[in-house]
Amino acid sequence: QKEVEQNSGPLSVPEGAIASLNCTYSDRGSQSFFWYRQYSGKSPELIMFIYSNGDKEDGRFTAQLNKASQYVSLLIRDSQPSDSATYLCAVNIVGGYQKVTFGIGTKLQVIP
Amino acid sequence: NAGVTQTPKFQVLKTGQSMTLQCAQDMNHNSMYWYRQDPGMGLRLIYYSASEGTTDKGEVPNGYNVSRLNKREFSLRLESAAPSQTSVYFCASSTGVYNQPQHFGDGTRLSIL
Numbered sequence: 001q002k003e004v005e006q007n008s009g010p011l012s013v014p015e016g017a018i019a020s021l022n023c024t025y026s027d028r029g030s031q032s033f034f035w036y037r038q039y040s041g042k043s044p045e046l047i048m049f050i051y052s053n054g055d056k057e058d059g060r061f062t063a064q065l066n067k068a069s070q071y072v073s074l075l076i077r078d079s080q081p082s083d084s085a086t087y088l089c090a091v092n093i094v095g096g097y098q099k100v101t102f103g104i105g106t107k108l109q110v111i112p
Numbered sequence: 113n114a115g116v117t118q119t120p121k122f123q124v125l126k127t128g129q130s131m132t133l134q135c136a137q138d139m140n141h142n143s144m145y146w147y148r149q150d151p152g153m154g155l156r157l158i159y160y161s162a163s164e165g166t167t168d169k170g171e172v173p174n175g176y177n178v179s180r181l182n183k184r185e186f187s188l189r190l191e192s193a194a195p196s197q198t199s200v201y202f203c204a205s206s207t208g209v210y211n212q213p214q215h216f217g218d219g220t221r222l223s224i225l
Contacts, residue, residue: 008152032211043202043216044155051211088155092210099145100214104154 003027004091006103014111019076021106023089026070032092033065033072034100039085047087048074079110114138118203118217125193125224133188133220135203141215142208144186145170146178148199149219155202161186162208193224 005024013019021035032051036044050056050063050072062075072091076083086105093099119134137144146158157170159178167178175197177189186205190197200221204214 034213043219046213046215049211049213090214099157099160101157102147102155104152 003093003101004089004103006089006106008104009107010109011106012109012111013079015079015081017079019079019083019108019110021074021076021087021089021108022071023073023091023103024071025089025091025101027091027093028067028070030070030091030093032100033063034090034092035061035063035072035074036088036090036102037085038088038105044088076108079108081110081112084108084110116203116205116215116217118201118220120220121218122221123223125190125222127193127195127224129193130189130191131193132190133201133203133222134185135187135217136185137203137205137215138184139205139215140183141205142183143206144180145204145206145214146176146186146188147202147204148172148197149202150199158188158201195224198222198224 003026034049035047038044048063050065056063060077064073086107088105089103090100116137142163145160147155156172161167161180164183179187202219203217206214
C-alpha cells in the first residue's frame with residue numbers, strides 16, 4: 001500500500017463547477033497535510049496546508065481533513081480553466097524533522 | 113526574491129558522463145531536499161539534508177551523491193549517468209519544522225542518451 005494515494009485522473013469538470021480532489025494516507029501519526037498545484041512543465045507551488053480536523057478555507061479553495069478516516073481533500077469552487085493542472089497531496093511523515101511523502105497527483109481539467 | 117534557484121535548467125548527457133546539479137536558497141531554511149519526478153511516479157525523494165552538515169538517503173538514492181556545501185547550497189551529483197536517470201529534478205527547502213511547507217525550485221530537465 002502506498003503511503004499517500006491519489007486518483008491520477010484526469011478529473012474533468014465544467015467551468016464554474018466545484019472540483020473535488022481526494023487523497024488518502026496510511027500513517028495514522030501523520031500531522032501535516034499540504035496541497036500543491038503543478039502546471040505542466042512547471043514546479044509544484046503550495047496552495048494550502050492543514051493540520052487540524054475540519055475545513056480550512058482560502059478564497060476559492062477549501063481543504064478538508066479527517067484524521068479518523070485518514071483522508072484529506074481539496075475543493076475548488078467556481079473552477080476556472082486556469083485551475084487546470086495537476087494537484088499533489090503531500091503528507092508529513094512522523095519523525096524528528098520535516099519530510100513529506102507526495103502522492104502521484106490528480107490531473108484536473110476545467111472545461112470552458 | 114529568488115527563493116530556490118536551480119542550475120542548469122536543461123542538460124543533455126551521454127551515458128557514463130558525470131555532472132552536478134546546483135541548488136541554492138535564500139530563505140535561511142535549515143532543510144533541503146532533492147526529488148526526481150517521472151511520469152506516473154510522482155515526486156520521489158533522492159536525498160535530503162535536515163540541517164547544515166547532515167545528509168541522508170531518501171527513497172531512491174542509488175546512483176547519486178549530495179553535498180550540503182553550506183546552509184544555502186545543496187548539490188546533487190551523478191557520477192556515471194545512466195538512461196534511467198533521465199528525469200526532472202527538483203530541489204526544495206523548508207524551515208525543517210514539521211508543519212511548514214517545502215518550497216520548490218524551477219527544476220532541471222535532464223536527459224541521458
